[in-house]
Amino acid sequence: MASRRRMLLKVIILGDSGVGKTSLMNQYVNRKFSNQYKATIGADFLTKEVQFEDRLFTMQIWDTAGQERFQSLGVAFYRGADCCVLVYDVNVTKSFENLNNWREEFLIQASPSDPENFPFVVLGNKIDIDGGNSRVVSEKKARAWCASKGDIPYFETSAKEGFNVEVAFQCIAKNALKNEPEEELYLPDTIDVTGGGQQQRSTGCEC
């Protein structure tokens, strides 16, 4: 039978307080937006079944607290992550500037085996606000930063309007999947699931 390890994709969402991490997760998983979310304390957890290239996976999404104080508690949440989503608010410069801290902190705490190639995805959220007029971080600037960090995929999203959220998470799933094979080496007998295992491995090398 399929091993559970293989079928599970663990995704962590990081970013400053108030950038919309909880909203993005709920928009993706439940297709709902609410402006009544409370501040996340510790970490919240949702799952979603995703299909990718004819295979079903469970995506386990961890929505974390944004305040710096909680970073040192992250290790329990970060460990074993297959992809890390970094979120900032395009209307708040500081939240963009802090992406670097979040990325570095994640790499320190999660200590992935190949930090150079660990998959990140960056989301610039809240592009709907004020019709884009209050925006302070340009797409160009954000893309430049992503490029400088090893071509991190970048999406501009609106959790409120559901804009680009699905597409972004499909990319997140794909990248999380690329990260999987390495850990799968310990479970060679899982290849018979759907016959897609080898194929996955080859896409994994494209990055």
Add this chain to the structure above:
Amino acid sequence: MVKKRVPDWLNSSLWSPPPPPPQDPVSRYDSKSATAAAASTTSSTAAAAKDVVVLDPPIPVPPPSLIRPEPPKAELRDPLSSSDENNNGSSAAASNSSSAEDMSRRAQLSQELSKKVLNMSELRRLASQGIPDGAGIRSTVWKLLLGYLPSDRGLWSSELSKKRFQYKHFKGELLMNPSEITRKLESSTSLGNDESKSESKGLLSRSEITHGEHPLSLGKTSVWNQFFQDTEIIEQIDRDVKRTHPDMHFFSGDSLFAKSNQDALRNILIVFAKLNPGIRYVQGMNEILAPLFYVFRTDPNEENVAYAEADTFFCFVELLSGFRDHFCQQLDNSVVGIRSTITKLSQLLKEHDEELWRHLEVTTKVNPQFYAFRWITLLLTQEFNFADSLHIWDTLLSDPEGPQETLLRVCCAMLVLVRRRLLAGDFTSNLKLLQNYPPTNISHLLYVANKLRAHSAG
């Protein structure tokens, strides 16, 4: 002098259970302004009523259960009626519950509260079973349990006016923006301009600035330097205050009533953050503050309502004194930090239900930090509806040893109560269950928690 406004003693002695020595703490706090302040104690205390909480004609406060949009939990319980009414069913035997008994507890509490010198252990015993809503009993009892009111009723009035004045003073000093501070320095200050201070709290206004105290001054002593450091934390407080109980009209929405309540939460958190530079503001403090302020602000006594913000501040400080280490990042890995407390919960579970402990932590690998971090740091305010949280707090605050041991027993009881579902569950279903704890008969939960105490002792 202006920079070093907060002496160290404020960060220690005042916050620990024995209240500060009775000699006027204000004069130790700031000799210059306090002398002037002390002179006008009575008049400015009266004036404080006006600027602490903006009070329009009292607005009737709907019970939380009536305004919560989620019916399943909320309909079960009307916080202003007897709290155990719905307590029928399987656990009725366990939790000694009936309206009659509730009435008699109310009568007993009222009687206890009318004594000249209160018997605190009797009060704790009664309160631990749940304080009936209404009539302001909970408001008074919580203040007693938190040591804000002394057990001698004769001292209440002087103690309250002292504390309320002290808070007004904190606000005057700490909520001023730099323009106001420099203006105050210039006009070498009398207390006469109190009104202007409180009116424009936090907002930069244009004014003449001299003495090198201008926004571009990089001097370490510049009040502006401090101001910019504070701005970030105040923005965080603002964000979270707006997100406090977004489902309750008391805290949320566009009404003047909700706005004034949000202002009060904001003021308290800012004053606390400035007086406690080692902790400042940590997300979640707003959630611990909210029940206190709600209870004090809905007291039928008008004077208590007028000073709800000040009373809440001191009770918040007192409550947090037992838990502040959980909010301190530097202590995360120490024996007093949050990790250590979560480990205690794990040990407690292992002691009482090893099978469940093993299934959770070994078999399904649910790290207790994944669910218990929020349970413990927020004192269970997010896991149940608001009225139920108040009931749980009655019990937490009644423990003479402080709330933590009781809190851990309640958390452990929460696990034990859903053990069958947990034992049948895997990682995902168990974590979802514990992060979204199902509506529960609170009296029964507290009964089970109390049984754990007996079990440990015996």
